[in-house]
Amino acid sequence: MKNIYPIFKKEVSSYFGSPTAYIVTTIFLLISGYFFYSGFAFFSLISFRSMGNPAILQQLNINEGVVKPLYGNISIILLLIIPLLTMRLFAEEKKSGTIELLLTYPVKDSEAILGKFFACAFLLFFMLLLTGFYPLLLILFAKPEIEPILSIYLGLFLMGISFIALGTFASSLTENQIVAASITFGTLLFFFVIGWASSLVGSTFGKVLEHLSIMEHFSNFAKGIIDTKDIIYYVNFTIFFLFLTSSSLESKKWRG
Amino acid sequence: MIQVENLTKNYGPIPAIENISFTVEKGEVLGFLGPNAAGKTTTMRILTCFLPATSGSARVAGFDVFKNSIDVRRRIGYLPENVPLYTDMSVTKYLGFAAEIKGVPFRERKKSVEQVIDYCGIGQFSGRLIGKLSKGYRQRVGLAQAILNDPEVLILDEPTVGLDPKQIIDIRNLIKEMAGKRTVILSTHILPEVSMTCQRVIIINQGRVVTIDTPQNLNKKLQKSTEIKLTVEGPSDEIIKSLQAVNGVLSVTKKDTVNNQNSFLVESDKDIDIRKDISKAVVTNNWGLLEMRSVDMSLEDIFIKLVTEEKGSGQ
Numbered sequence: 427m428k429n430i431y432p433i434f435k436k437e438v439s440s441y442f443g444s445p446t447a448y449i450v451t452t453i454f455l456l457i458s459g460y461f462f463y464s465g466f467a468f469f470s471l472i473s474f475r476s477m478g479n480p481a482i483l484q485q486l487n488i489n490e491g492v493v494k495p496l497y498g499n500i501s502i503i504l505l506l507i508i509p510l511l512t513m514r515l516f517a518e519e520k521k522s523g524t525i526e527l528l529l530t531y532p533v534k535d536s537e538a539i540l541g542k543f544f545a546c547a548f549l550l551f552f553m554l555l556l557t558g559f560y561p562l563l564l565i566l567f568a569k570p571e572i573e574p575i576l577s578i579y580l581g582l583f584l585m586g587i588s589f590i591a592l593g594t595f596a597s598s599l600t601e602n603q604i605v606a607a608s609i610t611f612g613t614l615l616f617f618f619v620i621g622w623a624s625s626l627v628g629s630t631f632g633k634v635l636e637h638l639s640i641m642e643h644f645s646n647f648a649k650g651i652i653d654t655k656d657i658i659y660y661v662n663f664t665i666f667f668l669f670l671t672s673s674s675l676e677s678k679k680w681r682g
Numbered sequence: 683m684i685q686v687e688n689l690t691k692n693y694g695p696i697p698a699i700e701n702i703s704f705t706v707e708k709g710e711v712l713g714f715l716g717p718n719a720a721g722k723t724t725t726m727r728i729l730t731c732f733l734p735a736t737s738g739s740a741r742v743a744g745f746d747v748f749k750n751s752i753d754v755r756r757r758i759g760y761l762p763e764n765v766p767l768y769t770d771m772s773v774t775k776y777l778g779f780a781a782e783i784k785g786v787p788f789r790e791r792k793k794s795v796e797q798v799i800d801y802c803g804i805g806q807f808s809g810r811l812i813g814k815l816s817k818g819y820r821q822r823v824g825l826a827q828a829i830l831n832d833p834e835v836l837i838l839d840e841p842t843v844g845l846d847p848k849q850i851i852d853i854r855n856l857i858k859e860m861a862g863k864r865t866v867i868l869s870t871h872i873l874p875e876v877s878m879t880c881q882r883v884i885i886i887n888q889g890r891v892v893t894i895d896t897p898q899n900l901n902k903k904l905q906k907s908t909e910i911k912l913t914v915e916g917p918s919d920e921i922i923k924s925l926q927a928v929n930g931v932l933s934v935t936k937k938d939t940v941n942n943q944n945s946f947l948v949e950s951d952k953d954i955d956i957r958k959d960i961s962k963a964v965v966t967n968n969w970g971l972l973e974m975r976s977v978d979m980s981l982e983d984i985f986i987k988l989v990t991e992e993k994g995s996g997q
Contacts, residue, residue: 523766
């Protein structure tokens with residue numbers, strides 16, 4: 427397992443040594459910043475208007491009004507952006523042939539996969555860390571509850587790494603980065619909306635669909651509830667797709 | 683050092699290599715010779731654990747390439763065809779990464795990277811991005827990463843393809859220097875390269891081993907006919923006619939004529955020495971015999987011969 431680190435290091439420096447990390451982070455921050463601004467401005471407008479009406483004022487809650495929608499939106503931006511980060515992980519190496527050298531070095535497949543996965547997770551962590559600016563601003567002007575924000579961050583990160591695991595797998599399937607990104611995006615979207623069908627099908631099957639939905643599990647974190655059920659879902663999702671990645675690399679060898 | 687037994691690899695129904703067996707001794711430089719798509723790269727990929735064989739076994743330094751793949755990979759340095767390197771890394775950074783991943787201890791890493799940079803003569807480009815290097819220098823970086831961590835076995839897939847003549851000589855010299863210290867397998871379809879750098883040659887065609895021998899023996903074994911280079915002063919048409927009349931001559935090819943001096947290539951049966959009869963024929967006609975020497979068959983001729991012969995017998 428000691429070879430995870432050099433691969434991690436190489437991948438991180440490849441993200442940060444090229445414009446990839448900066449452009450993706452900038453776009454991510456611009457869009458999420460816009461959502462934060464519009465949500466916050468709208469909330470202050472409503473607060474201002476309902477000054478004379480204590481009944482409505484009582485209902486207003488900064489966590490419900492600003493924080494929750496903001497991070498709901500951020501989770502959708504991640505859905506759009508993570509496929510762009512993961513698509514190159516294996517597809518690029520396959521296209522350029524460098525995978526032949528990588529896999530003939532004394533490195534286990536699992537080490538290569540985890541090195542790349544952690545590198546992408548690190549970039550995600552970095553991006554989420556920068557969004558920490560928004561709650562800091564909130565604290566300056568209002569009194570949001572801190573704990574739900576922390577649980578949201580935990581949820582976002584867990585959700586992000588499960589996106590990355592799926593993206594890594596998709597990237598190992600093909601040498602075409604666009605194909606990898608499309609597969610990732612499509613599958614993620616599917617997992618995102620699968621819960622919508624739960625009310626249409628029978629109650630047992632509906633429960634299953636609900637449990638499969640990525641969004642459903644995130645909504646608990648957004649409410650400030652940290653449930654082991656949700657943590658286990660994301661961890662399982664991640665491990666499952668990383669395992670599939672390793673099988674995919676293995677099968678490529680057999681097919682030649 | 684390397685034992686390969688009955689190695690077969692199929693891509694779908696098509697066999698890339700069939701029943702390949704050979705052994706390589708420690709310190710030997712072995713040349714892998716064959717036309718395109720002969721199965722050279724496939725064999726090397728199996729030896730470097732990149733592809734598993736369909737059947738048969740291969741052992742490197744006593745370790746099975748399939749069962750103890752990591753142990754094998756620790757002992758080999760590999761230069762794949764087309765030298766795939768991370769183009770967005772600088773030379774030193776890439777070699778540092780390769781050293782780390784190949785298990786060079788932290789303290790020695792810097793030193794061993796400097797050593798291979800020095801050895802392969804890429805010092806002046808060590809800070810450059812690999813993507814900005816010329817093909818020749820990229821090849822050297824590829825060689826540098828292969829010899830990092832002093833592997834016992836080096837596997838080089840067409841190490842001189844696409845280089846200019848000086849670079850080719852440089853790389854060949856690097857390989858020659860390694861003989862004795864390391865076991866080297868190199869593949870090529872350039873024939874002089876093999877006779878220059880290798881102690882033994884495997885000729886492989888359409889996935890099968892055609893022959894395994896030293897370059898010298900190959901020369902001997904395959905000279906079914908002898909060629910004689912001849913320069914004679916006199917009228918060329920008449921000379922050809924009388925040469926063809928000599929017993930044992932198979933063919934006469936005219937090379938060129940300078941100042942009434944004609945040079946010919948005369949091919950004859952291997953078992954009959956025609957030189958006496960040729961000189962007699964020239965002298966009786968009163969022409970001037972200026973030069974006569976037998977020509978050794980080059981490996982290139984052997985190669986073409988082998989490959990075409992094999993084809994003939996297979997059909």
